[in-house]
Amino acid sequence: MDLSSLSLAKNEIKEELKTADSLAAIENLRVKFLGKNGVLKRLTAELASLSVEDKKQVGLVINEIKQEVETGLALATEQLSTQHKADSLEDFVKTLPGKKPEIGHLHVTTQAIREIVEVFKPLGFTRVRHPEIDWEYYAFEALNIPATHPARDEWETFFIDAPVDPKMSRQVITPHTSNGQIREMLKGDLPIRMLNISRCGRRQSDISHNPTFFQFEGLVVDKGINISHLKGVLNYFAKNFYGPDRQIRLRPYDFRFTEPSFEIDISCGICGGVGCKLCKGGWLELGGAGMVHPNVLIAGGVDPTQYSGFAFGWGVERVYMMKSGTRIDDIRHLLGNDLKFLEQF
Ligand code: FA5
Numbered sequence: 001m002d003l004s005s006l007s008l009a010k011n012e013i014k015e016e017l018k019t020a021d022s023l024a025a026i027e028n029l030r031v032k033f034l035g036k037n038g039v040l041k042r043l044t045a046e047l048a049s050l051s052v053e054d055k056k057q058v059g060l061v062i063n064e065i066k067q068e069v070e071t072g073l074a075l076a077t078e079q080l081s082t083q084h085k086a087d088s089l090e091d092f093v094k095t096l097p098g099k100k101p102e103i104g105h106l107h108v109t110t111q112a113i114r115e116i117v118e119v120f121k122p123l124g125f126t127r128v129r130h131p132e133i134d135w136e137y138y139a140f141e142a143l144n145i146p147a148t149h150p151a152r153d154e155w156e157t158f159f160i161d162a163p164v165d166p167k168m169s170r171q172v173i174t175p176h177t178s179n180g181q182i183r184e185m186l187k188g189d190l191p192i193r194m195l196n197i198s199r200c201g202r203r204q205s206d207i208s209h210n211p212t213f214f215q216f217e218g219l220v221v222d223k224g225i226n227i228s229h230l231k232g233v234l235n236y237f238a239k240n241f242y243g244p245d246r247q248i249r250l251r252p253y254d255f256r257f258t259e260p261s262f263e264i265d266i267s268c269g270i271c272g273g274v275g276c277k278l279c280k281g282g283w284l285e286l287g288g289a290g291m292v293h294p295n296v297l298i299a300g301g302v303d304p305t306q307y308s309g310f311a312f313g314w315g316v317e318r319v320y321m322m323k324s325g326t327r328i329d330d331i332r333h334l335l336g337n338d339l340k341f342l343e344q345f
Helices: 003-018 023-034 039-049 052-091 108-123 150-155 179-186 227-242 294-299 316-321
Strands: 126-128 133-135 171-173 192-201 212-222 248-253 258-267 283-292 308-315
Touching: 003 023, 003 039, 003 052, 023 039, 023 052, 039 052, 108 192, 108 212, 108 227, 108 316, 179 192, 179 212, 179 294, 212 227, 212 316, 227 248, 227 258, 227 283, 227 308, 248 283, 258 308, 283 294, 283 316, 308 316
Parallel strands: 126 192
Antiparallel strands: 133 171, 192 212, 212 308, 248 258, 258 283, 283 308
16 A cells, blocks of 8 residues: 555545435445445555554545545535425425315304394394393393293293392393393383393203203384384394295284283295195294283383383294205204314304
């Protein structure tokens, strides 16, 4: 081994390092030059046979070669990773559609509530909120249903396990939104055109009943209010919510807090009022309504000799289910969290 053959080897190694175009090739070169049985190990071993003077000079060149190899390999590795990044950017096709993040939407009951509010808005009704847990007094007594009256049974009420108030009785999960009638009148702000939409609760669960559901309660109190106003407003609602060809009819009924009281029916959207499997007679029941009972006006602090009013209280979910096209065949779906069902709306 002499200096000239060494510098020849050094040049060859430099050239070879330039050919390292993959991680595998770099690793092969590292083993070839720096490995246990590599070129540099061999050259170092050969130093032993040289004179002291040659050892020094050749040793220096071997060290230079070693550094050259190490730097060359590091450089090749770095270049390769920069190239790799550039390649991955090239792979990124800007025109490919991105992944769409899943976006939720309002629950169908909330959509129904908003739609109902919009229908009543042009008639001057303002949405209000009253307690969803209230005293029995507002839910029954003030509505002309005394504690022992059998009509209370119909409201299958949930009672709150809390101290009883001597005047207000027990607390209940409001079984209807009619408590809002009294509370609205007690504000003392006449005339009234309120739309009270709240959650209600009853001990009921079947195809058309949920233990928790929403009602919307309309109340109009003013001077000279009569049944034709009630009929006009409900007819307006039916036509604007269900469609211009739908009709309503008033059927006599009995609510303790309205006199006279009515059940409001709407002509069936499937058969057009002729009679079919869904409606059995051409009409579907929408909900209750009536002229506010004088005792209720008095409980609300309103003088029945001066003022009169009408009220109606309907179920949001049931009213929405009757819209043709919704095809909701069981009210309990609306309380379940099945996305397959909810995403349809
Ligand atoms: C009432 O609750 C009266 N407060 C309505 C009223 C207000 C009459 C003002 C006169 C004047 P009713 O119990 O019929 O009435 O209930 C009204 C509506 O609430 C029903 O027609 C139905 O649409 C809805 N509803 C009642 N119970 C449930 C339930 N468990 N699940 C879903 N909807 C219900």
